Amino acid sequence: MMNLTEKLAELNKKGCTLTIQRHAILKYLYKNRTHPTVEEIYYSLKKKFSAISKATVYNTLELLKNYGFIQEITIEKGKLHFDYEVEPHHHFFCHKCNNIYDVNVEGCPLAGKKMIDGHKIEELRPYIIGTCSKCL
Amino acid sequence: MMNLTEKLAELNKKGCTLTIQRHAILKYLYKNRTHPTVEEIYYSLKKKFSAISKATVYNTLELLKNYGFIQEITIEKGKLHFDYEVEPHHHFFCHKCNNIYDVNVEGCPLAGKKMIDGHKIEELRPYIIGTCSKCL
DNA sequence: CTCTTGACCTGGAATTATTCTAATGTTAGA
DNA sequence: TCTAACATTAGAATAATTCCAGGTCAAGAG
Numbered sequence: 001m002m003n004l005t006e007k008l009a010e011l012n013k014k015g016c017t018l019t020i021q022r023h024a025i026l027k028y029l030y031k032n033r034t035h036p037t038v039e040e041i042y043y044s045l046k047k048k049f050s051a052i053s054k055a056t057v058y059n060t061l062e063l064l065k066n067y068g069f070i071q072e073i074t075i076e077k078g079k080l081h082f083d084y085e086v087e088p089h090h091h092f093f094c095h096k097c098n099n100i101y102d103v104n105v106e107g108c109p110l111a112g113k114k115m116i117d118g119h120k121i122e123e124l125r126p127y128i129i130g131t132c133s134k135c136l
Numbered sequence: 137m138m139n140l141t142e143k144l145a146e147l148n149k150k151g152c153t154l155t156i157q158r159h160a161i162l163k164y165l166y167k168n169r170t171h172p173t174v175e176e177i178y179y180s181l182k183k184k185f186s187a188i189s190k191a192t193v194y195n196t197l198e199l200l201k202n203y204g205f206i207q208e209i210t211i212e213k214g215k216l217h218f219d220y221e222v223e224p225h226h227h228f229f230c231h232k233c234n235n236i237y238d239v240n241v242e243g244c245p246l247a248g249k250k251m252i253d254g255h256k257i258e259e260l261r262p263y264i265i266g267t268c269s270k271c272l
Numbered sequence: 273c274t275c276t277t278g279a280c281c282t283g284g285a286a287t288t289a290t291t292c293t294a295a296t297g298t299t300a301g302a
Numbered sequence: 303t304c305t306a307a308c309a310t311t312a313g314a315a316t317a318a319t320t321c322c323a324g325g326t327c328a329a330g331a332g
Binding site: 072074075076080090092094101108109110119120123124127129130131132136 | 208210213252266269272
């Protein structure tokens with residue numbers, strides 16, 4: 001997994017302006033691996049950057065996603081979550097506590113595949129829904 | 137795959153009141169395998185049942201989902217889609233045309249699994265994002 | 273050093289999707 | 303037929319996201 005410094009350097013190399021807001025958002029995701037929502041990111045950053053705007057949070061997350069530096073999670077209905085980790089892994093969503101857990105599943109037949117049924121594969125989002133160990 | 141008559145009979149057997157609206161919504165999903173959104177379902181049904189309400193569409197979809205007769209799809213950000221087919225299969229989402237395609241992936245290591253990392257698996261939502269054959 | 277230009281950020285309005293609510297309608301069983 | 307429980311409706315309320323117009327910042331040109 002690419003650490004924060006590496007990712008920032010990579011972003012810079014690709015010509016992306018590294019504003020204080022973008023830095024802060026990526027750093028937040030690096031430190032908080034709980035798959036935070038936009039809401040959570042926004043309110044946490046507001047403590048340090050009281051003037052930050054939601055639009056910036058949305059724009060930056062979109063930007064970082066398009067660069068391939070973060071991953072968007074559409075597991076919870078009507079709400080976006082984000083993940084610093086972009087290496088393929090499964091997400092488990094507990095519908096009781098609404099938490100998202102990383103899980104590792106070996107032997108996925110899609111791993112490394114570029115095409116399926118004539119469609120070009122660009123991203124995998126393998127979600128598992130259920131009740132987590134804590135809620136059981 | 138369970139056909140419409142079988143599913144309706146099964147619903148009835150489980151004590152679910154079969155209102156005209158519920159019948160219509162399930163039938164719509166049976167006939168339209170394009171993974172329609174709530175919006176699409178609502179406006180299509182409005183042609184025949186001009187008084188149908190969005191709340192009913194939402195309530196019925198939720199109900200049918202909880203009975204396990206239809207599947208909810210959270211692949212497109214901020215929008216729900218639904219699928220008549222509940223047997224496990226992958227969904228491919230084209231981010232150009234926003235269409236969702238069924239794809240069959242053999243050999244998924246999660247097939248039939250009940251638990252993972254101590255979490256209870258209740259549903260699989262394996263999504264693939266990319267560009268579909270038509271858009272390529 | 274100052275000016276210009278383009279990219280970025282901000283606050284708030286607008287839009288979109290979903291849920292809630294109160295009133296009314298329907299159904300199945302007594 | 304009556305009644306109690308359940309369903310449906312329209313529209314309001316809420317929640318999430320996108321849009322927009324104006325202000326800010328930073329880097330290069332002069």
